[in-house]
Amino acid sequence: MEKLSIIIANITWNPDGWRNTYTNPHAGHLYARDTPGHECLNFKFDKPIDKNGNVHGYVQWTFPPKKFLAGGIVIFYSRNLKTNKGEIVGIYGKAEIIKTPIETDYLEFGEDKYLTNIITEERFSMLFPIPLSEKKYKQIVNTKRLVPQIGFRLIDDQNLAKAIINDEIIALKRSGIKQDELKKLASIYKYITGDPYKGDLETDYDAEEQDEIIKVLNKKKEIKKEDIARELKKLKPTDPEIVILTGKTYGRDNKTIAELKFLRDFKCQICGTTIIKKDNTQYIEAAHITQKKDKGPETPDNILILCPNHHKEFDFGDKQIIKRNKEKIIFILNSTKYEVSLALE
Numbered sequence: 001m002e003k004l005s006i007i008i009a010n011i012t013w014n015p016d017g018w019r020n021t022y023t024n025p026h027a028g029h030l031y032a033r034d035t036p037g038h039e040c041l042n043f044k045f046d047k048p049i050d051k052n053g054n055v056h057g058y059v060q061w062t063f064p065p066k067k068f069l070a071g072g073i074v075i076f077y078s079r080n081l082k083t084n085k086g087e088i089v090g091i092y093g094k095a096e097i098i099k100t101p102i103e104t105d106y107l108e109f110g111e112d113k114y115l116t117n118i119i120t121e122e123r124f125s126m127l128f129p130i131p132l133s134e135k136k137y138k139q140i141v142n143t144k145r146l147v148p149q150i151g152f153r154l155i156d157d158q159n160l161a162k163a164i165i166n167d168e169i170i171a172l173k174r175s176g177i178k179q180d181e182l183k184k185l186a187s188i189y190k191y192i193t194g195d196p197y198k199g200d201l202e203t204d205y206d207a208e209e210q211d212e213i214i215k216v217l218n219k220k221k222e223i224k225k226e227d228i229a230r231e232l233k234k235l236k237p238t239d240p241e242i243v244i245l246t247g248k249t250y251g252r253d254n255k256t257i258a259e260l261k262f263l264r265d266f267k268c269q270i271c272g273t274t275i276i277k278k279d280n281t282q283y284i285e286a287a288h289i290t291q292k293k294d295k296g297p298e299t300p301d302n303i304l305i306l307c308p309n310h311h312k313e314f315d316f317g318d319k320q321i322i323k324r325n326k327e328k329i330i331f332i333l334n335s336t337k338y339e340v341s342l343a344l345e
């Protein structure tokens with residue numbers, strides 16, 4: 001997993017400009033959730049979305065973070081005016097910083113125009129329903145002040161971002177609200193770490209998304225396996241990470257896996273079994289030959305369709321790959337030799 005740039009940025013939610021910072025009674029977390037304007041627009045996703053579906057946000061800084069690489073994470077910090085304590089209030093995953101702020105003309109906030117200087121994808125971005133106290137994170141970074149009053153702190157510590165997402169997931173689960181935002185947090189977690197969230201969530205959101213895509217596939221009349229195979233063959237690791245199916249956004253990885261399950265008839269490529277669920281649909285899993293954390297691509301020649309037993313044996317067993325190309329893989333797994341086709345037909 002390549003290291004992501006991570007910054008903590010200080011925002012004030014103040015809709016009236018910077019001179020009145022901290023004196024406006026309407027600033028603060030609650031206000032931001034309900035009222036768009038200036039930095040507040042960072043999380044009002046129905047407004048600051050451009051024609052490409054990206055969210056535009058704004059942070060006031062004297063100099064933009066030079067070392068921040070596109071695709072990094074922006075964690076938003078703000079001071080709660082009621083308690084006068086610092087809080088982590090939201091996140092942009094996969095963000096890009098625009099050095100010179102751009103004046104938006106596509107946003108319609110009455111007569112006002114707004115400056116924006118960060119662009120991100122909506123699916124990786126959220127205002128935390130429950131703000132997190134900064135205390136723990138100050139300890140992790142070992143600092144008295146998490147972030148300067150106007151500006152940002154560049155942190156190299158991926159574990160801090162991971163801890164923050166984890167904590168928000170736990171806080172949300174405890175509250176029992178906003179279950180749909182858990183799904184988004186799980187995908188941000190995956191974006192940061194490269195691994196699916198396996199912690200405190202009972203639901204496997206990736207599998208759920210794959211099931212939805214399979215439903216779409218099944219609904220198409222006379223769906224041809226050749227067409228799916230042809231489409232999968234053209235797939236490149238550099239293709240966009242999201243796809244739109246019947247008006248909904250899905251992760252491309254989940255679409256690829258769903259299509260492979262479909263093509264392989266939901267049967268384990270080692271033993272041929274499938275699991276029938278009580279609603280009569282079939283259950284099967286997908287294993288990456290080269291793990292995602294080792295930069296394994298999300299392409300058909302890196303994915304095996306396996307039953308849960310063989311999936312775990314493949315991941316955890318004593319495995320030696322003898323031969324591997326786009327057409328097949330030959331490997332020894334716990335002393336048994338297997339030859340599995342990776343061909344698409």
Ligand SMILES: [Zn+2]
Nearest residue numbers: 268271307310
């Ligand atoms: Zn099997």
